Amino acid sequence: MNIPSYIVAILGTGVWGSALGTIAKNNNHDVHFWSHRGDKSLESVVKEAPIVISAVSMKGVIPTIAKLKQLNFPSDKIIVTATKGLDPETTRTPSQIWQTAFPENPVVVLSGPNLSKEIAKGLPAATVVASNNLTAAEKVQEIFASDTFRVYVNEDPIGTELGGTLKNVIAIASGVCDGMKLGTNAKAALLTRALPEMIRIGTHLGASGETFFGLSGLGDLIATCDSSLSRNYQVGYGLAQGKTLDEILENLEGTAEGVNTANVLIKMADLEAIAVPIARQVHRLLRGKITPQEAIQALMERDLKPEFCDLDI
Incomplete structure (x- = not known):
């Protein structure tokens, strides 16, 4: 297939x-980068680009949008959000924030089992691009698809986004599990029970339950919870080793979005009465209210019940 070349702006x-x-460069697209710490102006980077990709951290989403709102930003530009997190003030996802700010622009979510360092090495991977605007999603699919990066499309942006966001909290629990050397059985039980918890939250917020069985849900959950490359996994592992959260974050390369997500998720769960037993123990652990041993014990002592009583998709 002869795919036309595009100018692609990447923020972050x-x-x-x-x-x-x-990936975009290797597919012969003209890539322009912008960073708030860089010398290039945001206007010069996005001006000619029909595709604008946001790869900033969660805390950088709203400030970046504020800068773009000051520019002449045409409604035909496709906005791709590759950020995983929840806004602490509004509990909204990045795509919801982008769509509210630019209601006429197509917004596409890019998420999947994509450990950045593996992608950077050119190792094979797959991802999902999701949007209510299928044409926009398919254009983004064409830009990134390659022989080492398989790109799928779906029409459930909120589910795709929440899969990548919620698994970061579970990755902290997974790091605790490995840090305490609890074994493969315990970790398998943790991840299996984490999936219906993610689905419960997602469907409550309007996502399709089926999405969580795909790359951006189960796929990302497996990758992030089983790799020391994951910053969220590193947080949990460090806590299990007796380190303080501040000490771990100070030495972490990049942002562990699961820490903020856990705080926002519990706030949301309390307001909406959503059962999130794993996330709740992670939240208590991050706040220093319990030890890793107490968190595991609390999960093991929960009331007995049928396996599928809380999974409704």
Whole structure:
């Protein structure tokens, strides 16, 4: 297939943004990077680009949008959000924030089992691009699809986004599990029970339950919870080793979005009466209210019940 070349603007020059830029460059697209710490103006980077990719951290989403709102930003530009997180003030996802700010622009979510350092090395991977605007999603699919990066499309942006966001909290629990050397059986039980918890939250917020069995849900859950490359996994592992959260975050390369997500998720769960037993113990652990041993014990002592009583998709 002869795919036309596009100018692609990437906002954020961290490992993830850089990796996405490399993929687009290798597919013969003209990639322009912007960072709030860089010398290039935001206007010059996005002006000619029909595709604008946001790979900034969760805390950088709203400030970046504020800068773009000051520019002449045409409604035909496709906005791709590759950020995983929840806004602490509104509990909204990045795509919801982008769509509210630019209601006429197509917004596409890019998410999947994509450990940035593996992508940067050119190792094979797959991802999902999701949007209510299928034409926009298919254009983004064409830009990134390659012989080492398989790209799928779906029409459930909120489910795709929440899969990548919620698994970061579970990855902290997984790191605790490995840090305490609890074994493969315990970790398998943790991940299996985490999936219906993610589905419960997602469907409550309007996502399709089926999405969580795909790459952006189960796929990302497996990758992130079983790799020391995951920053969220590193947080949990460090806590299990007796380190303080501040000490871990100070030495972490990049942002562990699961820490903020856990705080926002519990706030949301309390308001909406959503059962999130794993996330709740992670939240208590991050706040220093319990030890890793107490968190595991609390989960093991929950009331007995049928396996599928809380999974409704």
